[in-house]
Amino acid sequence: MSVVGIDLGTTNSVIATVRDAQVVVVPATHGGYLHPSVVSFSSDGLKYFSREAVARRIVDPKNTVYSGKRLMGLPFRSDEVQKAITRLPYELREGNNEQAVFVGPDRTYTIPEVSGLLLGYLRQCAELFLSDTVTGAVITVPANFNDAQRRATIDAGRIAGLDVLRVLNEPTAAALAYGLGQNMSQRIAVYDFGGGTFDITVLQVEGDVFEVLATGGDTFLGGDDMDTALLNILAELFRAEHGLDPRTDQAACARLLIAAEQVKRHLSDFPEARGELKNIAVGNQGEQLALRFHIARNVFETAVRGLVMRTIQTSQEVLASVGLAASQIDEVILVGGTTRVPMVRAEVERYFGRPPRTDLNPDEVVAWGAAIQAENLAHAGDNLASRAVLLDVTPRALGIAVTGGFAERIVDRNVPVPVEQTRIFTTSADQQSSVRIQVCQGESRRFDENVPLGELELSGIPPARRGEVAIEVTFRVDTDGILRVRARDATTGVAREAAVNVRGGMTDVEVAEAVERHKSEESSGLPEILDPEILE
Amino acid sequence: MPALTPDQLAAFVEQMYGKLDRLSYYDLLGVSSGTSQSEIRAAFYRVSNDLHPDRYHALGDRNLKERLETIYARICEGYRILTMPEKRAAYARALADGKMRLTSTDRESRAPQNPEDTIKHDEAKKFFRLGMISLGRKDFKGAAMNFNFARSFEPNAAIINQKLGEAQAALGKPGGPGIKAP
Numbered sequence: 001m002s003v004v005g006i007d008l009g010t011t012n013s014v015i016a017t018v019r020d021a022q023v024v025v026v027p028a029t030h031g032g033y034l035h036p037s038v039v040s041f042s043s044d045g046l047k048y049f050s051r052e053a054v055a056r057r058i059v060d061p062k063n064t065v066y067s068g069k070r071l072m073g074l075p076f077r078s079d080e081v082q083k084a085i086t087r088l089p090y091e092l093r094e095g096n097n098e099q100a101v102f103v104g105p106d107r108t109y110t111i112p113e114v115s116g117l118l119l120g121y122l123r124q125c126a127e128l129f130l131s132d133t134v135t136g137a138v139i140t141v142p143a144n145f146n147d148a149q150r151r152a153t154i155d156a157g158r159i160a161g162l163d164v165l166r167v168l169n170e171p172t173a174a175a176l177a178y179g180l181g182q183n184m185s186q187r188i189a190v191y192d193f194g195g196g197t198f199d200i201t202v203l204q205v206e207g208d209v210f211e212v213l214a215t216g217g218d219t220f221l222g223g224d225d226m227d228t229a230l231l232n233i234l235a236e237l238f239r240a241e242h243g244l245d246p247r248t249d250q251a252a253c254a255r256l257l258i259a260a261e262q263v264k265r266h267l268s269d270f271p272e273a274r275g276e277l278k279n280i281a282v283g284n285q286g287e288q289l290a291l292r293f294h295i296a297r298n299v300f301e302t303a304v305r306g307l308v309m310r311t312i313q314t315s316q317e318v319l320a321s322v323g324l325a326a327s328q329i330d331e332v333i334l335v336g337g338t339t340r341v342p343m344v345r346a347e348v349e350r351y352f353g354r355p356p357r358t359d360l361n362p363d364e365v366v367a368w369g370a371a372i373q374a375e376n377l378a379h380a381g382d383n384l385a386s387r388a389v390l391l392d393v394t395p396r397a398l399g400i401a402v403t404g405g406f407a408e409r410i411v412d413r414n415v416p417v418p419v420e421q422t423r424i425f426t427t428s429a430d431q432q433s434s435v436r437i438q439v440c441q442g443e444s445r446r447f448d449e450n451v452p453l454g455e456l457e458l459s460g461i462p463p464a465r466r467g468e469v470a471i472e473v474t475f476r477v478d479t480d481g482i483l484r485v486r487a488r489d490a491t492t493g494v495a496r497e498a499a500v501n502v503r504g505g506m507t508d509v510e511v512a513e514a515v516e517r518h519k520s521e522e523s524s525g526l527p528e529i530l531d532p533e534i535l536e
Numbered sequence: 537m538p539a540l541t542p543d544q545l546a547a548f549v550e551q552m553y554g555k556l557d558r559l560s561y562y563d564l565l566g567v568s569s570g571t572s573q574s575e576i577r578a579a580f581y582r583v584s585n586d587l588h589p590d591r592y593h594a595l596g597d598r599n600l601k602e603r604l605e606t607i608y609a610r611i612c613e614g615y616r617i618l619t620m621p622e623k624r625a626a627y628a629r630a631l632a633d634g635k636m637r638l639t640s641t642d643r644e645s646r647a648p649q650n651p652e653d654t655i656k657h658d659e660a661k662k663f664f665r666l667g668m669i670s671l672g673r674k675d676f677k678g679a680a681m682n683f684n685f686a687r688s689f690e691p692n693a694a695i696i697n698q699k700l701g702e703a704q705a706a707l708g709k710p711g712g713p714g715i716k717a718p
Contacts, residue, residue, distance in 0.1 A: 165593065209581045377593040389581075389588045403716040404701035416612040418589065418605050422639075428702075428716045435715045471715065478605065479589055 003136040003378040005370025010069040010196025013037050014367035015122045018375040023368045026126045040064040043105035049121040061089035061254045063105050070196050071111045073152030075504030076100040089250045098504045112152045113514050116159025136163040138374040142197040143169040143215040144395040146441045147483045159514045165377045167480050171201035173369025174335045179205045186330040194336035196222040200315045211391040214414050216318035223338035229303040230260035238291045252281040268340045272296045301343045312351050332356040401438040403428045407447040410475045422474040427466045434459035458487040458496045553603045560636050561614025580615040660689035679703040
């Protein structure tokens with residue numbers, strides 16, 4: 001029985017484990033170590049994964065889910081999901097409990113279900129490679145993932161039949177991989193620019209203790225945005241040549257997006273990219289239209305400079321929140337494939353005033369840390385455990401709605417977890433018999449400017465004048481970053497502990513059903529692994 | 537490697553859990569009240585090495601782990617407050633009052649006792665006072681009107697906007713239950 005660490009990425013995922021005190025990364029079926037985070041569905045119930053699914057983005061874009069992490073744990077009506085819908089070729093719909101669900105060819109799938117299928121595939125890859133069963137996993141998440149996003153990630157793991165030992169913050173995992181066993185005393189910054197998210201985290205490393213001092217980021221800023229910027233450049237070139245906007249055609253868009261990603265990679269190594277893309281779209285006379293392009297790196301850089309500068313601005317804010325200047329950072333670690341873009345490295349170096357570390361593989365370092373922590377947790381209690389202690393923090397403030405449309409904070413941002421805080425509230429009306437406690441995440445004083453997480457109701461309050469009832473509201477955030485809320489009427493002692501009803505999440509029943517369904521599907525055999533050459 | 541065996545841990549948790557509310561942050565971290573910030577950090581790292589819940593993740597006893605988490609959360613709270621100079625000063629005052637924990641109400645600088653003191657403009661203050669009287673009579677319409685008048689003289693006073701919000705919310709759903717800070 002093995003435990004693994006999984007970096008469940010927006011674009012790619014990596015799975016690793018510890019063998020004989022060494023981290024081993026599970027190779028992908030087509031070579032390399034990155035498993036594209038793509039799942040493709042067919043009407044006969046077959047699922048395709050990884051590179052094979054990537055190829056299906058072109059032939060069957062409607063049934064091929066990518067960038068699912070961007071939708072994880074978000075209600076259908078959230079701005080993020082609505083924004084994503086405009087550029088995703090697959091169909092999303094509102095399901096139970098405000099969830100966003102993917103409309104597949106055979107049925108609908110919740111987002112944790114789709115991710116669960118992917119995790120199940122990764123698990124099978126690991127089991128084949130290790131010749132061993134995989135039972136438990138540490139799954140990494142962006143540090144600023146909120147409570148609902150973390151819960152959705154745990155649900156995905158459960159659906160894949162995994163015991164989720166921990167959801168671990170990606171930058172903390174990277175720091176662990178970097179610093180463990182080095183016996184250092186350093187203040188480090190982890191600059192994590194992935195496919196879909198950006199995070200900046202500052203840690204103090206003292207021997208085997210890793211203390212997160214501050215963390216912050218942007219859940220909707222990543223390399224995918226650079227791909228979109230390049231897609232627009234390519235589309236404009238195409239329009240200039242053929243007088244036709246390929247963005248109105250889904251298949252053309254899918255082709256251009258994949259090309260854009262390749263052009264981006266090429267421009268990381270070379271000052272210009274030129275080439276020809278055949279069969280982009282069909283012209284008025286039914287002829288196939290091609291695109292000849294020539295893009296210089298500086299054209300690309302001009303298009304994405306704004307995105308990169310947003311990361312520097314966020315970095316400044318996070319450092320300032322703990323009273324640090326960039327010059328007080330001893331080492332900068334780069335994480336995420338987007339840090340391969342030369343302009344990103346140059347701007348990071350300029351801001352921190354020192355070259356970032358490049359000796360760690362930015363794609364794999366998070367999975368390394370996750371594998372180490374999985375081993376750590378699975379064997380905690382016996383002597384096999386490594387000695388690392390991870391002291392993490394809450395990424396956002398947590399509070400509840402109070403009268404007047406305001407949010408009253410209960411737990412601050414960037415406080416060490418676990419944390420338990422209680423505040424006392426009262427009723428706003430005479431003879432009020434129940435209170436609805438609406439929970440939110442964010443720093444704004446106004447409730448509606450924060451992210452609503454869910455609510456719970458405390459009823460059975462005996463008649464009293466307003467202001468004369470004392471209601472204790474207790475928030476507890478554990479080391480997974482998961483919130484539990486307790487409300488108690490201090491006068492009667494009536495308490496209500498809730499697993500807050502999370503907006504946009506799966507219910508326990510739904511998760512249990514999905515677990516069963518996945519088990520029965522799994523027994524029907526391993527996913528067929530096709531020849532991966534289809535793309536090139 | 538955990539410093540405590542499961543039996544030692546159980547004995548420790550048993551002993552600490554019952555008296556948690558009687559221990560100061562200094563007691564929890566095992567330092568004296570004059571300890572420097574860097575020494576407090578070192579003490580916290582030492583305690584974390586022994587007591588961080590991750591150390592005991594694989595233990596089966598849920599109740600024990602739950603209690604350990606409660607104890608360790610309090611230690612984290614102490615670490616945080618004692619390493620922030622303003623909060624440490626506030627904690628010194630709380631301790632002098634016999635409080636072992638710095639609660640939110642002690643921690644945040646609360647609104648002034650008389651809310652209208654934050655309003656500068658005299659006319660705004662007058663209408664605000666009228667609005668408060670209307671609010672007291674549950675005349676939410678009148679209250680909203682007066683707060684709006686007050687706001688026309690001083691648009692950025694938080695207290696006016698807050699009370700206006702309250703009056704409008706009450707107008708929206710009369711008698712609807714809400715929850716508020718005391």
